[in-house]
Amino acid sequence: MERPVYxxxxxxxxxxxxxxxxxxxxxxxxxxxxxxxxxxxxxxxxAAVEEARRQVAHRIGAHEKELLFTSGATESNNLAIKGLFESSPDKKHLITVRTEHKALLDVAxxxxxxxxxxxxxxxxxExxxxxxxxAGALRPDTLAVSVMWANNETGVLQPVGEIGALCRKAGVWFHTDATQAVGKVPVYVPAAHIDLLSFSAHKLYGPKGIGALYVRKGTPLALQMHGGGHERGRRSGTLNVPGIVGFGKACELADPDLSALALLRDELERGILSAVPGTRVNGxxxxRLANVSNLSFPDVDGEELLLQLSRIAVSNGSACTSASVLPSHVLKAMGISDERAHAxxxxxxxxxxxxxDIRFTLRYVAGIxxxxxxSS
Structure with a gap:
């Protein structure tokens, strides 16, 4: 069987x-x-773990001692947000965004x-x-702000640096889920005033099951995994050495200059917009990220469209919720109708x-x- 275009x-x-x-x-x-x-x-x-820690920390402009390894960004988000609030029980307010990944929204x-x-x-x-x-949402009891750097469904980038500067000035901890950003845009935590940053290896050509959490020096964090006191006492559990080595190598190889990829994305997007009347870009x-195009196709059944696109591997939302028949919460939060979100x-x-791949996809999608x- 011929494999689909990925x-x-x-x-x-x-x-x-x-x-x-x-x-x-x-x-x-x-x-x-x-x-x-x-x-x-x-x-x-x-020694291999510490070399990889240097490689991963360097990718985001952090000191190696500020980086701890986790099983992935979902665990990193849980450790960051739960850890903050359990360490500071006198403050009871979190600010986040409706378009966050479920790995953050479910924690909230x-x-x-x-x-x-x-x-x-x-x-x-958009x-x-x-x-x-x-700034308008800050309260005296606000402990933390969490804003995703780049959205996983639309690729939309948030003004993380501006938000980080605001939080630092206000004395509020700032966390960002940068899972889709690291390796695709320049990420430098000191300049963006970030206190906590989550990301995963498998979004930048590394293995699944390994992620990291950047914790700026002085940021309080209550343990979520108790055991052997690994990772400087902040995350217990036997280290996944092969995964960590792979994560380090992936970060070493990552090049956030995706200009060539952006040209392919733009070719695909322009071609579909031209060939398929009524198509709209979401976000x-x-x-936005250089590699993402989220498009809505009016006058077709969204589930049927996804089923028919069997020769290309695409999605209609987050991989973590792809089995859901509900419309994307990200697109709905942007004011997009259920019908358009489904399609x-x-x-x-x-x-x-x-x-x-792009030329085939353009012809194939237009025909489907x-x-x-x-038929409708």
């Missing part, structure tokens, strides 16, 4: 062959536990059951908020996308939509 890089990326090559020895010959401090196998593993909802008040900022029709909105076209498709390109409209 255009779902925001869901996950393939492991780069150079990343896999770096990982392989740590499954076999160099299999030691990084916490085994009395023999060579443990020393080798510990859980906090509400524990007496925390959450303000959910509304975006404009999916963006402003620092002024954050800002000025402030929206996210195309996300990546390192191994070719011009031939035309067939569906005729």
């Amino acid at each position: 255009l779902d890089y925001n869901a996950t990326t393939p492991v780069d062959p150079r990343v896999l090559e770096a990982m392989l020895p740590w499954f076999t010959d160099q299999f030691g536990n990084a916490a085994s401090s009395h023999h060579l196998f443990g020393w080798e593993a510990a 909802a859980w906090l509400e059951t524990r007496g925390v008040s959450v303000t959910y900022l509304e975006t404009d029709t 999916g963006r908020i402003t620092a002024d909105q954050v 800002s076209v000025k402030y 929206s498709i996210r195309f996300s390109l990546g390192r191994f996308t070719t011009p031939e 939509v035309a067939d569906l409209r005729r």
Whole structure:
């Protein structure tokens, strides 16, 4: 069976062959536990972990001691937000955004059951908020603000630097889920005034099951994983050495200059807009990732459209909620109707996308939509 053209890089990326090559020895010959401090196998593993920690920290402009490894961005979000509020029980207010990933929104909802008040900022029709909105939501009991750097469904970028500067001045902790941003746009935590930052390896050509949380020096954080006191006492659990090595290599290889990829994305988007009447772009076209185009196709059934697009791998929302028949909460928060949200498709390109992939997808999508409209 012929494999589909893969255009779902925001869901996950393939492991780069150079990343896999770096990982392989740590499954076999160099299999030691990084916490085994009395023999060579443990020393080798510990040294590899610290080298990877330097590589990952360098990618975001952090000091290596400010970076701890987790199982992925979902765990990082949980540790960051729950850890903050459990360490500071006198403050009970969180500010976030309606278009956040469920890995953050579900944490916020859980906090509400524990007496925390959450303000959910509304975006404009392009999916963006402003620092002024954050300023207007601040209260004396505000402990933290959490704003996703780049949206996973639309690619829309938030003004993270402005929000971070505002939070630093107000004495409020600032967290960002940068899972889609790291490796795609320049990320430098000191300049953006970030206190906590979550991200994962599998969004930048590293392995699944490994992520990181940046914790700026002096940021309070209550433990969420108790055990052996790993990661400087902030996250217990045996370290995933092969995954960590792969994460480090992926960060070393990452190049946020995606200008060539943007040209392919624009070719695809312009072609579909021209060939399929009524198609609309969802989200800002000025402030977005270079590899993402979220398009809505009116006058077709969204579920049927996704089923018919069997020769390309795309999605109609977050990979974590792709089994849901509900319309995207991100698109709804932007004021998009249920019908249009249901008929929206996210195309996300990546390192191994070719011009031939784009030309095929353009012809294929235009033909499928035309067939569906005729049949309806």
